[in-house]
Amino acid sequence: MNFGNALDAPPGEGLELSERYFEAVRQAGFDTVRLPARWAGHAARTAPYPIDPVFFARVDRAVGLALAHELAVVLDLHHFHEMQDDPAGNTDLFLALWRQIATRYADRPSRLWFELLNEPRPPMTDEQWNALVEPALAVVRESNPTRTVVVGPTAMNDLAVLPALRLPDDPHLAVTIHYYAPFAFTHQGAHWVAGADRWLGTSWGSAADLAAVEADLRRAADWAGDAGQRLFIGEFGAYERADPAARARWTRAVRQTAERLGIGWIYWEFGTDFGAYDPAADAWREPLKEALLGPDRGTATPS
Template identity: 25%
Template sequence: MKTWKGYQKGVNLGGWFSQCDYSEDRFNNFITEDDFKELTSWGLDHLRLPVDYNLVETEDGQYKEEGFARIKRALELGHKYGFNMILDLHKTAGYSFDPGEKQSGFFGNEALQERFYRLWEEFAKRFGGYGDKVAFELLNEVVDKEDGAVWAEIAPKCVERIRAYAPTTDILIGGYWHNSVQAVRDIPMPMDEHIIYNFHSYDPLLFTHQGAQWVDDMPADYHMEFKGSMEDFCAYAKAHLPAKLAGTLSILDYKGNLDSAYFEDLFADAIAVAKERNVALYCGEYGVIENADPANTVLWYKAIHEVFAKYGIGRAAWSYKEMDFDLRADRLKPVFAELKKYF
């Protein structure tokens, strides 16, 4: 299993060029050079930059030079302050991981797929010359397993199109179920030696998303801890959550304690696949919602970090600022010195 050098410890710049109101004020002021300076004290080697297609494309597919210029400036600010950068296409025309975005049709529409390929060719032409300082992430979070087979055809085609302009740029490919670690085995075989297998981990979801308003049936005032046995964790959830939501835990086979052993078990098959295929693993998003108790947030980060570090899995925490997972939040200041050890 490879280790992806230069991309071991990172943070997401979520909400800047994606999942936002796309206003000039947002683009100009949400993250500034001062934030890049601040991040130099966090012990990181890279940053993940999510961007939506409408930053750089009109609705009819015309390119917007000002959007590409913003990406270029962000990449160069990252390099100025010593960070490698991941350019993540968070949303493409016809597809978003968030149903509220009302983007649909991508997986059944060859014209939208061709538009996706052309956009990546454009990114490759413009940003493929940065060498190993910039990596490309094809698409954030394919949701439905039913789309997995089509995605397994689209991703290699896109890599081939990129390679005409960026032959050695590292490219991240994820699976279905929101880039679930359980979907890593179904990611296509690596097309070349510069492919990275990507997954996200907000496990167990009932802890990391406690009180999340976008989770169906989740009470806004729900709180729980990350400690003890999985049996106790499940019992608490069943006693305090609607049956349908608590029932999502029934798919978990793990019976041990909530510590690094949980993540060791959860990641085991993905690690085996990475070893079999001699490919690096990368966790592009992981984190704990701001509703969680800060001390328990630290426990969760410590547990997942131990497995990342043991197997050389690169990662980027979600997210630097706001986005319901704010790592700069006042609530975390008393524990931040400890927390940032586990990015």
């Protein structure tokens, strides 16, 4: 389960991560949480680029709560938009952030994973991203020689560009993709997507729809098998303005297909606009919960 729109939200905004949310996730049967964090938004812009200790304390608390509730954790670097726009100009900051994060959590259990960068995207190119992965991994390895580090492809972690991803020779890597296809269904009415209101009313669930999910995720699984890499879906979900029954159908189909193909998953997200949980009611949205944790469930762990 992703705790999105929390540590990655602008200062003073977003979901407050109550301990009861970690309890609810664990009691429901989830075994992993992803903690997107807006590190660059809380760091100085001059060397050595120190991260605000108040923000570090917020992340410390979230990591500690997750681990205390026996959850695995994927801690990522989220919303670093400057990195996408100007990789060369932000490389020093990127490496400095990871040196601080890695050192801070070096003594945490191995079930804490580091994800180098959420959704690398244009104008960053494949070549630029591939060139950054090795030095970033080297920085992490200074203090965490065997911790699992997560890397995804460009185009916002699109599975279609997995073949362009070049990974260092390191036995402690995992690869992530994000899956929101078809976008006109999963993002209908999303206020941050231009023209998304035109998609309102888009449904999902035909035989062709199911076949498309199968084809997409099989292609990703085949790549992982050929590359000898662990693979998981770090984000998938449908926005709240889609029909609830169709959201549940899509969520179940993606989850079932991923599990059948040996792909782990982490749902986007817990308690805001894609949320499987309703914080106001302090209760799960049962159709989505059942779609994720139904009796047919295999394993959800990204391993």
